[in-house]
Amino acid sequence: MFSADRGARALAPIALAAALIVPGPALAQKVNRHAAVTAQALYDQATAEMDAGSFASACGKLEEVTRLVPEGLGAKLTLGQCYEAWGKLASAWAQYTIVEALAAKAGQAERSARAGASAAALRPRLATLTVHVPEAVRAYPGLTITRDGVPLGRAQWDASLPVDAGEHEIVAKATNRKPWRRSAVVTADGEAVSVAIPALERDAPALASGNPRSATGRAQRIAGLVVGGAGLVGAGVGVFFGVRAMVKLNESNTAGHCHDGNICDDVGYEAREQAVTAGNVSTVVLIASGAVLAGGVALFLTAPRPERPGAHVTLGPRGIALRGRF
Numbered sequence: 001m002f003s004a005d006r007g008a009r010a011l012a013p014i015a016l017a018a019a020l021i022v023p024g025p026a027l028a029q030k031v032n033r034h035a036a037v038t039a040q041a042l043y044d045q046a047t048a049e050m051d052a053g054s055f056a057s058a059c060g061k062l063e064e065v066t067r068l069v070p071e072g073l074g075a076k077l078t079l080g081q082c083y084e085a086w087g088k089l090a091s092a093w094a095q096y097t098i099v100e101a102l103a104a105k106a107g108q109a110e111r112s113a114r115a116g117a118s119a120a121a122l123r124p125r126l127a128t129l130t131v132h133v134p135e136a137v138r139a140y141p142g143l144t145i146t147r148d149g150v151p152l153g154r155a156q157w158d159a160s161l162p163v164d165a166g167e168h169e170i171v172a173k174a175t176n177r178k179p180w181r182r183s184a185v186v187t188a189d190g191e192a193v194s195v196a197i198p199a200l201e202r203d204a205p206a207l208a209s210g211n212p213r214s215a216t217g218r219a220q221r222i223a224g225l226v227v228g229g230a231g232l233v234g235a236g237v238g239v240f241f242g243v244r245a246m247v248k249l250n251e252s253n254t255a256g257h258c259h260d261g262n263i264c265d266d267v268g269y270e271a272r273e274q275a276v277t278a279g280n281v282s283t284v285v286l287i288a289s290g291a292v293l294a295g296g297v298a299l300f301l302t303a304p305r306p307e308r309p310g311a312h313v314t315l316g317p318r319g320i321a322l323r324g325r326f
Helices: 006-021 033-051 055-068 073-086 089-105 109-125 212-256 266-301
Strands: 127-132 144-147 160-163 166-173 180-186 192-196 310-316 319-325
Touching: 033 055, 033 073, 055 073, 073 089, 073 109, 089 109, 089 160, 127 144, 127 180, 180 192, 212 266
Parallel strands: 127 192
Antiparallel strands: 127 160, 144 166, 166 180, 310 319
């Protein structure tokens, strides 16, 4: 059976209910009526669970009560008692010190004294955890350290800080460094545990980014093939007009349409004109296509190639040797 200060617990429901009826100017912040009603119900359930020894569930409900009604000092004090009965002495001590300060500020001297006495009684029994951060590690860009997912500021590094008994995960991260994790286990009240952050390993380049040299070379080779293909198509067009020029020239020479000295009738003259035009088009297209094809070949041949393991065989006095990079 839980045997905490029932007087403090008995006053908390009254304080929660009062939050609903006290005029607005008397409060630093208006209390949501629905939140206060919910908090009162949770508080009643939590105190019943504390009497039954179900501290994990009870403390969870009381945490929600203090969130819903932050000004409820009685609920905060009861939460400290719940933590203490559950064995989470550091959490209980922190809660008591908060109530001590807030109650003194609110003019509740008796409650402040009660919370202060409880905190003082727990202080010698607190376990501590120290996270040592060497100077070399402190210099890492973007260094962050967390304990149980909560960031530890630089002021908390190398400081002996109260913690609850149990397992605590320490995580260190830095730019271009592999994350480091370690579980620190506090086995008993009053124990002093320390963890040192080692030098963090350098992080390997992300595989997803690929090899820039290889990617650039692949793109250039593709461009070379495209340009070269366009050059080949153009060359085909040039050949077509060249053949047409020859065909028209032959037409002008057949059936006596043209004679020596380029003397032609109307049919021969027209065929000769078409032959000249086709020949000019063929020449221009072939020259341009040749330049485009040459450019495509140059792009393909000059593209960077991915580095690959190389090997070569040498013949020596002791036999054949295989050398290279793998």
